[in-house]
Amino acid sequence: MRVLIIGAGGYLGSAVAERFTGLGHEVVALVRPGKEGESGFETRTGDLADPASLTAAVTPDIDAVVNLATPSGDADVDAAAIAALTDPLRGTGKPFVYTSGVWVLGATDGADESAPTNPIPIVGYRPVIERQVLALADAGVRAAVIRPGIVHGRNGGIPALLVDLARKHNAPVVVADSTVVWPTVHVDDLADLFVKVVEAAPAGTIWHAITEPAVSVLDLATAAAQAAGVSGDPVIWPLAEAEAALGAPFAEALALSQSITGKGARADLGWNPQGPSATADLSAGSYR
Incomplete structure (x- = not known):
């Protein structure tokens, strides 16, 4: 083809x-x-x-x-x-x-x-x-x-931004709300x-x-900090500050909480994801 x-x-x-x-x-x-x-x-x-x-x-x-x-x-x-x-x-x-x-x-x-x-x-x-x-x-x-x-893996995507933010703030960084979850x-x-x-x-x-329907962004940020080689208490980045640095539309997207299923592709197309979890990929995988 x-x-x-x-x-x-x-x-x-x-x-x-x-x-x-x-x-x-x-x-x-x-x-x-x-x-x-x-x-x-x-x-x-x-x-x-x-x-x-x-x-x-x-x-x-x-x-x-x-x-x-x-x-x-x-x-x-x-x-x-x-x-x-x-x-x-x-x-x-x-x-x-x-x-x-x-x-x-x-x-x-x-x-x-x-x-x-x-x-x-x-x-x-x-x-x-x-x-x-x-x-x-x-x-x-x-x-x-x-x-x-x-999307995560190959040291790219939005998770790479979490690593950069952790390095910049010398701590895990979450935009606006520590209870947010992302499908990954x-x-x-x-x-x-x-x-x-x-x-x-x-x-x-x-x-x-979707391979993971709802991953804690706090967990992702903590794993990103490990990848960056930093530690410390998580920093909640106020939305207004994130908007000023990243632009309002993108900052709002990072603060969006979503739980989403992806069962259809598995059932109907035989999709069989094999990759690591997002937190494992960040803490010990391609982002190290």
Whole structure:
């Protein structure tokens, strides 16, 4: 299978590209003009703000498209990009996978894929894009949405920020509230789910990429401090101070408490996560 990946050079995209390649699939990376030699894969050039370039990249030899690009922040630009990437797939039954995230659900307690969206500002328009993707099922595209939890592993993602904060404050740091919990997933397990969704997910489906439904952020921060080689009593970072340092939308996201299940992919796609827990990964794994 030849898989066009948008965002193959990113934290998650590189893991997904590696997983597809390891299973014998051919990865084609969509890159911006001038970046052709940097991906290590066959490339096509395109820009999310240039819909024509995206459509041109989805040639008939492409068997699947996986969109791992960071949203632009402009709903119209992102909607046009989705349309451009999927127009060549209409009527083919080929898969298109869009990467969303659990923040579209807002504060939750045990939510599954059927829960209504209630997005926080940082992902305010993303449910609209999700609906655009899912509607492609009626146009003969095997479209699906993956919502990862907080991704950890390979010394990256938001947990790396917790390590940096612990190092800066010389103590574990939690934004706003020590009772917050996050749903988490290891980046390699998440990459495996992308492959399974491309290979077998029915059209018009949503999948939660969650291995741990509700991990204490206080525990994560404590493990991050261990990775940073510091100790001390946890520091509760007032939301206003975090907003000033990180920007209000992102700080609010870090203070969001969510408990979310991810049983559907295990039951229906045979997803079998193998990665370490988030706290173990931080305290004794890739972040050390």
